[in-house]
Amino acid sequence: MKIPNPIITIIRQQPYPLLFATISGSHLYGFPSADSDYDLRGVHILPVTEVVGLETGNETIEVSEVRESLEIDLVTHDVKKLFLMLLKKNGYVLEQLYSPLILTTSPEHDELKVIAKNCITRHHSYHYIGFATTQWKLFEKEDVYRIKPLLYVYRVLLAGIYLMQTGIVEANLINLNEVFDLPYIPDLIAQKLAGTERSVLSDFNIDFYQREYERLRNKLQEAYESSPLPEAPSANVALHNLLVRLRTRSYES
Template sequence: MLDMLGIDLAPVVAEQPDPLLFATVSGAHLYGFPSRDSDVDLRGVHLLPTGALVGLREPEETRSRMWERDGVEMDLVTHDLRKFVRLMLRRNGYVLEQLLSPLVVHTTEAHRELAALAPGVITRHHAHHYRGFAATQVRLFRKTGELKPLLYTFRVLLTGIHLMRSGEVQPHLPTLVREVAEAPAYLPDLVAAKAEQEHGVADVDPARVEADVERLHGVLDEEQALSALPGAPTAYDALHDFVIRVRLAGAGDLSGPGSQG
């Protein structure tokens, strides 16, 4: 599944100072509109030893690194398990997309167990996450006129609408265009244009964009109000027990197959 990247990502996992529960590809590759010069966004969870959390030194709960490998810019961000699960419980759509990404670089049995618990953190309030990010991205589009923030705007609005209706986290824009009837008809053309140029200008009527963005915000509001999703996470206790068990077991609990390509 990762052959399209043309990069061997297994060494990236091996280089990490602490064991990884998982590493997946996020960003434009996950969203379905990478360009030829897109960087590779890797996201995952590392497991700090228990001693790192109980001593005097501040634990390295988040690690971030950017570098170039085989001529491609790489961006790696991992969170310690406890921090990642806390983010899951804060209506954070990003971490759910990372956890459930089908573009898997490295997985473990603990990763699969955590993914199975993910539906228990999804609530109707995740609409706020997608609504807020759409507002940020459309402001950037108005300033620059670039395709990238415009596609991000539509992607997050459609992801939010689809989530409110189905309870499924679907970040892949071409799939959303097929599954969400309200998606603007010109989106496939914009995706094709983005594939040719990472920072290209959107060839679309700004007035039409504004009308479509406003319309989709309205659809998201309506779907949130109608959604059968709960108002609060239901998996808190299960996630609490999971974090304790995996932490106490250490790397020995990260069983199952390793890197995938």
Template sequence: MRGHTTLLRQAGLPVTDLTPVLRQEPCPLLFATVSGAHLYGFPSRDSDVDLRGVHVLPAEDLVGLRTPEETRSRMWDHDGVEMDLVTHDLRKFVRLMLKPNGYVLEQLLSPLVVHTTVLHAELVELAPAVVTRNHAHHYRGFAGTQWRLYERTGELKPLLYTFRALLTGIHLMRTGTLVAHLPALLGEVAAPAYLPALIEAKAEAEHGAAHLADGPAVAQDVEALNAVLDEARTASRLAEAPSGFDALHDLVVRARLGETASP
């Protein structure tokens, strides 16, 4: 985990051992990673830490009459930092992977790892098989939601989320590689020159106003990037539909029947 610790520190995260906290979870965890602004490369001084992952329900929870708790969430304070942990049961997570859902892929492939297992590594290896051209729709939709939020609030956070989603989608369509870190994307995809200044401003406050943004120019840039994303999807060599269903099914069965989820 030494490499993971270095990445956590570079992302501005509190590098502390969360193992005792994660062990309090009622079911074994397959993995837990950091998502949100820290993953996207523009955390604020007052940002909370978004932990996302997968737990494995026991088989008896799925074969009886009771509806299983497939998604669990909890929040707590850790040395003055608000932590937010959300996990899905493995079967639900894999079903989401088989849809054009970039959000779960970002969680799975996040380099900011706080807990991992052998099965986590297997799941990562299978991830490329589920990436399709239709993931462009996910990123276009997410960008649209964040853009409307920016229009209502004028806050910098949803504006950066808008640009991040569009650039991630464009890069994914062109390369088949998922990159969620906005500063890294600026070196890979043509983007407005003012984005580094907006990222720097976001570091001061989680819900600060986008004072540095020129409204009409920003709107024009967002419209242009939406067009670039559509063009990238049309030209993409990615598959139309996911593969790897059988391998993912086998992984879920093995995990459910008791294959270790230990590091």
């Protein structure tokens, strides 16, 4: 994937060192429209002086702007905040961490990807079920049936099932469908790629899509119940040690 220059520039302009920055959103999921914005996600490292004092640095930095006709949405979290999020059933940060669309990286990024495997539990299924439920309600309540929320529904359900079965984080719907082989997915993706962010379905077989939503949601519940994944994360000590090392390095430099 060719990275547009405005994205490279905005990454270089961040005020703190970045452990990593990746692309998330539709570009990661495999169905960006021509007018899709770029969702950039990453982790910054606050220096010790901005952590221990009375005045602390920003745990979260958000930038939303248009550069050279590109909509860019950047969110980075401080390492401690992200590590705490990893220890919860948060699928978002897992997908950002393991995104193959890497803007900037570090040896500690690779180290974190190894450690984070011990953050993945059976209970991450709740994240995917909850997100799919929210997207289905969004799909149903609008005056027109848009493709994007429907694709989000199927993407998160397949990602959740795959995670429960394998322990592997896969966010791309095209890759997921190579495993699940749902015949309607390629056509939905093709409609989204050919249109805009607000493209509507070319067919209105809503009963079919609802049955598929319910079937896949039930399948995710079954995958949770039979999953070999652990009940709780076991990465606390490794995350603590990595955090101390990163903070100490910022102080020494």
